[in-house]
Amino acid sequence: MTRADIIVIGGGIAGISAGARLAEHMSVLLLEAEPQLGYHSTGRSAAIYIRNYGNATLRALNAASEPFFDAPEGVSDTSLLSPRGEMLLATEAELDELAAYAAEAEGMEQLTPEQAVELVPILRREPIAAAAIEWSARDIDVDRMLSGYTRLLKARGGQIVTGAPVTGLARQDGTWQVRTGTGTYSAPMIVNAAGAWAGEIGAMAGAIPITLTPLRRSAAILPAPEGHDVRDWPLFASASESWYAKPEAGKLMVSPADEDPVDPHDAWPDDMVLAEGLHRYEQAVTVPVTRVETSWAGLRTFTADRTPVAGFDPLLDGFFWLAGQGGYGVQTAPALSEFCAACCAGLAPGLPDSVRTALAPERLSPPV
Known part of the structure; x- marks a missing residue:
């Protein structure tokens, strides 16, 4: 059984960027169901940064991501943006x-x-x-962004396993056991960055019911x-x-x-x-x-309110939601990956309280 400090499920831009940031603080194993990274939404993105796109929470995430796009340290030597409008x-x-x-x-x-x-x-x-x-709307070089985050994750010791769809999740003695077609993996924490399949992963784990x-x-x-x-x-x-x-x-x-x-x-x-x-x-x-x-x-x-869900599940220890990015996943990835890494590493999140509350998984859970 392969062990790590944290397992990221999903190899789109959300999972890869989160994994790269998390690898600065802990050992990371990333599992992707497809044979290649970024196969679904990331690889089919309109690839444009529009700061005013989305609701107030998304605009805050867009703004928080912009400095990284202009100076993507560790991911690229030059800006990931080019003029468009x-x-x-x-x-x-x-x-x-x-x-x-x-x-x-x-x-x-x-x-x-x-x-x-x-x-x-x-x-x-x-x-x-x-x-x-x-x-100020600008094109995003998504290929360079994804490959740069992938290199950073590997350079920091992170492991990536492709062709590994998750078939089972269980928590035992403070550790998550993740079953895939390629084997079983374990870690105390999981990041659910499975894109369109994030709801299924949450249900498999027994997390709060979130409609995605x-x-x-x-x-x-x-x-x-x-x-x-x-x-x-x-x-x-x-x-x-x-x-x-x-x-x-x-x-x-x-x-x-x-x-x-x-x-x-x-x-x-x-x-x-x-x-x-x-x-x-x-x-x-x-x-x-x-x-x-x-x-x-x-x-x-x-999600139902068209705002991403990012935060620890209130019912499950060590289960972090990073999903529901809608059409904003690429341009919010820098901010959300930093937020995810800070939360999982026990550091101070860099987002305002209002944004953290708007992202919290419990807002989408029916009252008990």
């Missing part, structure tokens, strides 16, 4: 949604419809009633519109988030921004959902969609 477009029917977003945001600049079209020349002018841009709902999000790569160089365009999206488009390696990634509840699985796009989303996108631009080069889908897993 995020532009929101509102029709008359979406003006209230744009106003509500802007009211809670910092650093948003109002644009005229003409300015919006100047930034993205394929936009149709007629339906744009208002627009706003967050210039995976929502499918689809995307497609379209060729760049003829005669246009899209590389310097911002991400552009409807204010109601009914679609968005982002330059990707000289082409355009377009998403229907779908949120269909599904069971945890290796997600794939629904052809009808994708077609309907591309139609909504077509209504906003002057260039028809004539070819889809490739498409995919990922799972964004949410």
